[in-house]
Amino acid sequence: MFYIGNHVSFSKGFLAMGKLETKLGGNVFAFFTRNPRGGNAKEIKNEDVLALLQWMKEHHFGKIVAHAPYTMNLCSAKEKVRDFSLEMLKEDLIRMEYLPGNYYNFHPGSHLGQGVEKGIYLIADALNQTLKPEQNTIVLLETMAGKGTEIGGNFEELKAIMDLVERKDKLGVCLDTCHVWDSGYDIVDNLDGVLEEFNRVIGLEHLYAIHFNDSMNERGSHKDRHEKIGMGKIGMEAMKKIALHPKLAGKPFILETPNEDEGYAKEIAWVKSLQNE
Ligand code: FE
Ligand code: FE
Ligand code: ZN
Numbered sequence: 001m002f003y004i005g006n007h008v009s010f011s012k013g014f015l016a017m018g019k020l021e022t023k024l025g026g027n028v029f030a031f032f033t034r035n036p037r038g039g040n041a042k043e044i045k046n047e048d049v050l051a052l053l054q055w056m057k058e059h060h061f062g063k064i065v066a067h068a069p070y071t072m073n074l075c076s077a078k079e080k081v082r083d084f085s086l087e088m089l090k091e092d093l094i095r096m097e098y099l100p101g102n103y104y105n106f107h108p109g110s111h112l113g114q115g116v117e118k119g120i121y122l123i124a125d126a127l128n129q130t131l132k133p134e135q136n137t138i139v140l141l142e143t144m145a146g147k148g149t150e151i152g153g154n155f156e157e158l159k160a161i162m163d164l165v166e167r168k169d170k171l172g173v174c175l176d177t178c179h180v181w182d183s184g185y186d187i188v189d190n191l192d193g194v195l196e197e198f199n200r201v202i203g204l205e206h207l208y209a210i211h212f213n214d215s216m217n218e219r220g221s222h223k224d225r226h227e228k229i230g231m232g233k234i235g236m237e238a239m240k241k242i243a244l245h246p247k248l249a250g251k252p253f254i255l256e257t258p259n260e261d262e263g264y265a266k267e268i269a270w271v272k273s274l275q276n277e
Pocket of ligand 2: 142176211256
């Protein structure tokens with residue numbers, strides 16, 4: 001059983017996202033909790049949430065992997081940006097409680113010259129102020145391409161954040177295939193080795209979700225430009241091996257490829273066809 005889906009727009013509400021995903025052939029999805037480049041969050045209507053939960057149950061959906069806005073930077077050098085980011089995180093986690101038991105993924109942040117160590121400390125500090133024992137959402141750190149001063153361009157940095165967080169049971173990792181490739185991990189010729197390294201450094205039990213993307217750029221480019229599945233430098237064969245890897249089985253795979261609905265439907269159909277091979 002594959003859990004595969006894509007990023008869908010939240011603009012028409014919760015049930016609309018579930019219906020669209022079903023139409024595209026998927027059974028999981030991601031959405032931006034608010035405008036990815038802005039700040040305002042949409043109002044939540046209880047009946048709409050309940051309708052989505054019912055829809056997901058009837059159509060055997062896997063976990064939702066909500067995505068924080070790109071403007072969130074919990075380790076910014078500017079206090080104002082850090083405070084604003086912390087508020088967004090807190091608010092988003094309250095909103096996520098409408099959808100209990102799902103995931104919330106965010107980019108750890110960019111330290112903007114303060115240094116990796118300071119950045120790691122600030123991110124962990126924000127998580128320690130936010131994660132609550134009673135929350136029903138697992139918060140996921142995304143593996144990053146290591147562009148600019150991004151934190152999370154290697155497994156060690158994510159592990160360092162996790163080590164400083166008290167509520168480890170509410171924290172996990174989302175592995176983005178484009179990002180790990182761009183950051184230098186050879187998931188084309190040594191997928192087993194990369195997953196072993198993930199296991200050694202972080203532990204595969206902390207891996208909750210996959211962002212399933214090809215990359216426009218060479219391994220180690222630190223660029224972060226996603227490509228359609230099979231059209232990039234990772235390529236079809238390697239993407240197929242990732243989709244079928246037993247250590248990743250059962251996890252939600254989220255497409256963040258440059259596609260319209262039709263392209264997503266094709267990629268979802270392709271992934272689903274693999275289980276019959
Ligand atoms: Fe992301
Ligand atoms: Fe991603
Ligand atoms: Zn990306």
